[in-house]
Amino acid sequence: MDQYGTDTEADEQETPLLHRGQADKVQRAPACGSARYGLAFLSCYGFFVVYALRVNLSVAMVDMLNTTHQTSGNHSVCPAHGSPARPKHNRTASVYDWDSETQGWILGSFFYGYIVTQIPGGYLASRFGAKWLMGFGILCTVLFTLLTPVAADLGAGYLIATRVLEGVGEGVTFPAMYAMWAAWAPPMERSRLLTISYTGAQLGTVISLPLSGEICFYLDWTYVFYVFGAVGLVWFVLWALLAFDTPNTHPRISERERLYITTSLKNELSSSVDHIPWGSIVTSGPLWAIVVAHFSYNWTFYTLLTLLPTYMNDILGFSIQQNGMLSALPYIGCAVLAVLAGQLADYLRETCQYPTVAVRKAFSFVGMIGPAVFLVAAGFTGCNYILAVTFLTISSSLGGLSAAGFNINHLDIAPSYAGILLGITNTFATIPGMVGPVIARALTKQNTIQEWQTVFYISAGINLFGATVYTLFGRGTVQPWAVPRSYSHGD
Template identity: 75%
Template sequence: MSRDGSDSEEEEREALLQTRERGERDARTPRAPACCSARYGLALVSCYGFFVVYALRVNLSVAMVDMINATEPANHSASVCPSSQTVAERNHTARVYDWDSETQGWILGSFFYGYILTQVPGGYLASRYGAKWLMGLGILSTVIFTLLTPLAADLGAGYLIAVRVLEGIGEGVTFPSMYAMWATWAPPLERSRLLTISFTGAQLGTVIALPLSGEICYYLDWTWIFYIFGMVGLVWFVLWSLLVFNSPDRHPRISDRERNYICSSLENEVSRQLGPVPWGSILTCRPLWAIVVAHFSYNWTFYTLLTLLPTYMKNVLGFSIQQNGVLSALPYLGSGLLAVGGGQLADYLRDARQYRTVVVRKAFSLVGMVGPAVFLVAAGYTGCNPLLAVVFLTISSSLGGVSASGFNINHLDIAPSYAGILLGITNTFATVPGMVGPVVARALTKNNTMEEWQLVFYISAGINLLGAAFYTVFGRGTVQPWAVPKPRPLQD
């Protein structure tokens, strides 16, 4: 018999849980207002944190365009679609390097070799000991290595790869830590809102870092990309250290009403004292593997575009370094907007309209994975129509933002007490596309022809569709039996 129970049992259990949660909330602890609340303050500070995380992650994608010696024949400085609108680029004032396309692929993908190492340890440590300092110090270490990036590049490609691996190790704890944090801070019927606000920082970091990096390259040089964003990261660490606390019980400035509201809404879902981790149940949980497959599939497309979109914009569509950064950011602007809007809609459907969580999660995952696949393939057939290509790529990534309220939050639905650990597991598998995707894409696009990039887009779209289908069949929306908190013994 399945561990997960039948769909009818799940529907009955979820309806009971949602009714009980509403009834208990209304009877004992009315919902605390969002304005000026500690939980929404945490969402905003963590949003800033993920802004830093992604700004530090993507800045190399733009810098790489300016770091390469364009006179080398192997780099194909002439684009497939020369544009009359391109502007003259400023002469280099920093060093440039003779790295071929294969070396560039390894440099762009090296971050993820470190990133994959700290996913599960990060989730375990955050769940066991608290997320605040684990996340704070993880991002701080990434900031420090970002500031050292220009020096590493001067020393050689091997040193740059090593620094990027170390950055990945630091950033690897961030998402598992934040999921563990939200397990104690996010009331169940506000999860989509709070988490999408928090994680939209990733899109904002991409949206702002890409065009700003292009401007920095143009007016200064590529080294300043790392210095400027490194300083932004240091400011965040100071704010995080002063304003954030591991749980509502430890926050010195939270109102009693909000503390009671959060703790009451979570008392039947989250264990206050985490016992031995049920690794066997976790690793044999089909709903978890449904998230793993969906997360892996979505990230293949996401990371391929994240690392190589500036290269595609320059080498195929013929955009300058300034145009490149702005246009490469548009897809992530749309993604961030739809992620936040989708979070509001998802919680409305679950709370006011009383749709089952599993239905909402699957619907949002389908829209956020099938839609991007369709428009990504279409982008490969726009020929030398850069406007249409940018429109299709923007729609593709924008629709991907809808999945933020789908499989991405599902860890907290099926096992809130172990959400950090589950995220660590799924993100370990979902990091593989970041390691492999850019290398595969650059190996397939050595000549930067339209046909080569069409193949890259087909592969990404096909993987996305398979992931969406798997999650639709096996995804679930209720707390799994092995993750239900055990009742606390009565006190004498």
């Protein structure tokens, strides 16, 4: 295990040493119109596409099922809300007789491909550049999304295979983007830039859930995949034209901004990644603290992401049109709090001089314990749908705080290898997406409130465990194995 940063006091002493000397030598470049913030918004759009393509199936699934032949799926536990009967629309798309177990495998299949390319994605990005790896990864997902209706018609097995291949494409996106931010994000702006970038994931959820419901209602479920596929193609064109791997390769960046970024990172980034200290990486205590936190948080996140529309429909009695809008509410709050958390975290670190480790742990703790409490509470609201939606919204919203916590801690402890570290933690954090929906659907075969309470209890307990481990073992300084070899020869 690592010796560096073994307690909070070490973090307090070491963190300023990484930034003080160089901060005085170069003038901060303005944010407005800058290349780094341009990259943040462009990558935000990219992650919007990533999550829109990931979650739209969870809404479309409700309309893909042949409910006329399902005795257990006709009525919700609670009375239906809104207008008693929605008008019939012209249904031209096929419907399918999939049982709850098959549905669970279809919803979870994405992650079987997603987990495969996490670590290779981080390695390839560090060796060959992140721009085209990220671009072609999302393009691959877009193309298979457009083929989803054809695959569904061929059978559940073909749909599962298509979703697995979508996951393979998306698996490289987060490691690639972390590798890119290692070269683009000044240390004292990391929280701001990364939360803007990854808020796209929340926005993709917020917009695609209700929009998917409207598309299913007014057109049919096949158009869900065609519309969002087209949005993804537009992003790829913009990314190919406007994104660049490093400030030094950007043709339109100002000299002031280029110097600001490269100077602020010069003592943190290794000049070569030909030698990757795999032994030190896999035995790093601070890395495993992130792994546990990431796994735990994602268990709750993915369970709700894939099954919230089902819960709204089967328990609370909302139609698919209402379903998408209400399923999006939790992620609206999550996106807002994530951006605010990024701003506050960097303010506390830079202006108030709080140690990085304290900031990361505080945001992680509140961002994991808070969701656990309100998730359990939501299970005891019965058919009080206003309270249920409120608690689910608060639960996911508080989860947004962790965006400024463990979620970007990879860049604090090893910026040169951030993509690889993210690949490792995201590999473990993908497991909940693979098994969570399957376990949840297996536990809710009768669709009773008591069964869903069990699902919520499991998620909350895992969240509590992850928050505890990260609070005890998380660190905020660059680890010794990640410090450039040439560091001792000058500053």
